[in-house]
Every structure is written in structure tokens, then in C-alpha cells.
Amino acid sequence: MPEGDVLHRAALALGVLVGERIEAESPNPRGAATGVARAVDGRTLEAVEAVGKNLYLRFEGGLVVRSHLRMTGRWRVQPRGARSAGRPWLVLRGGAWEAVQSNGPVLELDRGSRRRLGPDVLAPAADPGELAAALRRGDPGVALGEALLDQHLVAGIGNMWAAEGLWQARLSPTLPLGSAAPGELAALLDWLRRAMLASVAGRRPERRVYRRAGRPCPRCGEPIGSRGLGDANRTAYWCAACQRDR
Numbered sequence: 001m002p003e004g005d006v007l008h009r010a011a012l013a014l015g016v017l018v019g020e021r022i023e024a025e026s027p028n029p030r031g032a033a034t035g036v037a038r039a040v041d042g043r044t045l046e047a048v049e050a051v052g053k054n055l056y057l058r059f060e061g062g063l064v065v066r067s068h069l070r071m072t073g074r075w076r077v078q079p080r081g082a083r084s085a086g087r088p089w090l091v092l093r094g095g096a097w098e099a100v101q102s103n104g105p106v107l108e109l110d111r112g113s114r115r116r117l118g119p120d121v122l123a124p125a126a127d128p129g130e131l132a133a134a135l136r137r138g139d140p141g142v143a144l145g146e147a148l149l150d151q152h153l154v155a156g157i158g159n160m161w162a163a164e165g166l167w168q169a170r171l172s173p174t175l176p177l178g179s180a181a182p183g184e185l186a187a188l189l190d191w192l193r194r195a196m197l198a199s200v201a202g203r204r205p206e207r208r209v210y211r212r213a214g215r216p217c218p219r220c221g222e223p224i225g226s227r228g229l230g231d232a233n234r235t236a237y238w239c240a241a242c243q244r245d246r
């Protein structure tokens, strides 16, 4: 799944079109059905911003397009007129560059969904203490690994980062949210924020537990475990020997 840092890189790439009057088209019928190309064609792109796992494109006249890539979607920026494989959902053409959105799957004119997201872990002014306070608005009985992925609490954290952050913090993803101290959550979010910002800048972290089930924990040598967690049943990875679960 594309994580927040992937979206931030896409937002940076799309920046080459900011300030340009855009020619828009939707070669793919599903893309055309969203009405986005018709709505933005001929308008100037004013800003592109990643918030959590959403990419927001703001056009003149207050028009905002929301893109969420889920598992399949992607954005690519290429020289105007370059060949595109398949039939993109949306092509935004400027003078020299074009941005190509493929496979949706969520592409829509924004109707306020953004207000329902929690604070973005990567926002320039984000403070770990405030992010921890936002996280603690969740149900105290919910597993910490689930709470971290709830975009309505804190936006931008995906499964890989949740696993790696919890290992660094020595907290189990199964620990009830209410059993983690505010200071522990602030330290966890501070680590996540720093590591994700480094990733935006191109420095990929070494994975300690994510997708390493059965291999030895780099800290204590016990085998790393994994299992599905929560309603979405996303696979959590952790070391039961050195990550506290109560």
C-alpha cells in the first residue's frame, strides 16, 4: 500500500505543473465517469498537497481534487506527449510536463473528506505531543497497531511504518491504546515522523520486523511473529519477546 511518504514524493513531482493552466482528459471510461477531467480542464493548478494517504490538487476557483491510491493506483510525471501504457484515469497536461494518474481507484472532486482526517504525521508544524494527543482520542481498548493505522486519529501512517515504529518503541501492536503512556506515544510518533521525513528525502530505512516473520529479532534474537489485526485484518509484525503487550 502506498504510504504517506510515497504520496509526498508524488506531490513533489506534481509540483512541476503548479502555476500552469491545465489541459485535462480521461482516456479511461471509469476516469471519465468521475467528472474530474471536465471540471478541471482549462483551470490553473494552484497547489498540490499530500495529507495522510490522500493527494489534494487545488485548482483556481476553489476546486479541489482528491486522489487516494489504495493498493493499485499511481501517479507518474513525464514529458508532455510521452507514451502512456494502458488508459489512464486522468492526464493533466502543462506546457512541458504531464501528470498521468492510472488505476484510480479513488479520484473525485473533494467534498470535505479532508476535514475528517486526523493531523498529518508529516505536516511541517506537526508536534509529537499533539500527534500523541490526537492518537489518544481513539478507543482506549483498541490495539495500538490498529489505532496507528486509523487515519481519522493521525493521518499518513501505513502498515510498514506502524510495524517498524512499534518495534523501535518496544511496544506490541496488540497493546491496548489506553495502556501506552502519553510520553511513549509521543516518542513513537516522533520516531515515525523523523523516519518518514527521511524517507521522503530518499533515505529508505532498514526494515527490522516488517515482512520478516520467523526471522530473528535484530534486538533480542527471538523469532519475529505476525498475525492479522483488527477489522481490516492487516498483518502486524512484531517481536513478542521485547515489545511490551500490557
Ligand SMILES: [Zn+2]
Pocket (backbone or CB within 6 Å): 217, 218, 219, 220, 221, 222, 239, 240, 241, 242, 243
Ligand atoms: Zn525482540
